[in-house]
Amino acid sequence: MKITRFIPKVLFGRKHFNDLNRFIGDICPSKKRYAVYIIDSIHQTTGLFERLQPGKNDMVIEFNASSKEPKTSDIDSIRDQIVKQKAAQLPHVVVGIGGGSTMDVAKAVSIMLTNKGSAENYQGWDLVKNKAVTKIAVPTLAGTGAEASRTTVLTGPVKKLGINSDFSIFDGVLMDPDLLETVPAEQEFYTGMDNFIHCVEAMNGSAINAMGKSFAIQAKAAVENFFLKEKNYEELIVSSFFGGSSIANSSVGICHALSYGIAFLLNYRHGIANCIVFNQLEEYYGSDVVTFRKMMDNHGIKLPVNVTADVTAEQFDTMIELAYKLEKDLISALGPDFKNILTPEKIISIYKKM
Ligand SMILES: [Fe+2]
Structure with missing residues (x-):
């Protein structure tokens, strides 16, 4: 028996990046802790950083996707950074803004905030035990399918393999075609x-x-x-x-x-x-x-x-x-x-x- 999970909420259309906070509010209506935005560094030059509207408790983390593909050690260190800075309080949402690598980082971080040890322990099929933090994708590149798939491709010390799990699936995807035009x-x-x-x-x-x-x-x-x-x-x-x-x-x-x-x-x-x-x-x-x-x-x-x-x-x-x-x-x-x-x-x- 194979049960397929689909993305429960999608916001599609030009200029909808401006509605990101409303979309987060729709997906996380009762949670008011803090959001973590993981955004590709390239968007320092495309104007997306300026268009983000983080609250004062939110964290914005840059991931330099053009220099490398995500490693399990990157995920562990981003998770540790969040846990340390927020005294182990979990965010209500992790938002990944970028291409496949950045979206994969967001997926993996949301998983590793609720699962012990290193991300490398979860490379494989259905090894994740605990439900992840709510997560949202904002693709700014089209093609990897990371926004819709149940895999999170990571390079570990001994292998390149995805965390394949139902917990890798995003809770919402915001698709704004305008974001593709600067690629x-x-x-x-x-x-x-x-x-x-x-x-x-x-x-x-x-x-x-x-x-x-x-x-x-x-x-x-x-x-x-x-x-x-x-x-x-x-x-x-x-x-x-x-x-x-x-x-x-x-x-x-x-x-x-x-x-x-x-x-x-x-x-x-x-x-x-x-x-x-x-x-x-x-x-x-x-x-x-x-x-x-x-x-x-x-x-x-x-x-x-x-x-x-x-x-x-x-x-x-x-x-x-x-x-x-x-x-x-x-x-x-x-x-x-x-x-x-x-x-x-x-x-x-x-x-x-x-
Ligand atoms: Fe691929």
Whole structure:
């Protein structure tokens, strides 16, 4: 039996960032402690910091998402900072404002405020014991689907793996398409492709059900429309939400499994790591790889080359190990016999083409 949790409240439309406090009030009507805003540092330059209206007890924490993806140690230290500053009193809400990384930080911090130990102890499936603090997402990048999904991708000391839990799901999402219009073109592309690849993997996997498929079809069409025809930011922000909702009713696949190693060992961001891998997966995802290349050409995107030229045999072993950790996803993509299809030798041969 699989029970799907959806985001209970959504505020959608242009200029609604101005209504953030009212949205928080609607979700947390009786709680009057303090709010924690976790916001991507990039918004020092986009004007969003000035538009935030924190109360005098609220905390605003910057997360520099452009310099790194979130680590379990970042989550632990933000949690410790909040607990110390507020004498262990919990906030009534954690709000994540930014792209996938910042939203993931907000999710993970809300979980780690009510669960003991380090975030690294919860990387995996359904390991979280206690309900998290109420949390709200304000996506300012479209594509990761973090605003709608039940995963919180974190890099730990030994692995890159999500906290996959019903407690990772946001209690509300504020989608203001205006916020997407300041995103640099390359970042817009790579994040948009993360969504496209989620949909392709979901639709080609056996784990999908009719609900996941409906979300994926709609999301994929909107991404293709955006990057091949007409830049419609309203459709793009909805497509990210639908892509994330699709993943809750399907799985990712070969590209995400292989991209974790590229991100973990070679420090590529998730979106670009996916693109580097997906470009080499025509054997598995055929015409969708062709469409992906058309979108790349259309936007003048040049992927890095010789990415794995200096990777050692030992590092390849780690990358293979990381890929195989996404067992459920690889079973969905290739069947229970996946290790005999995507063998270590096969994985290395794909990596060597990048
Ligand atoms: Fe992804």
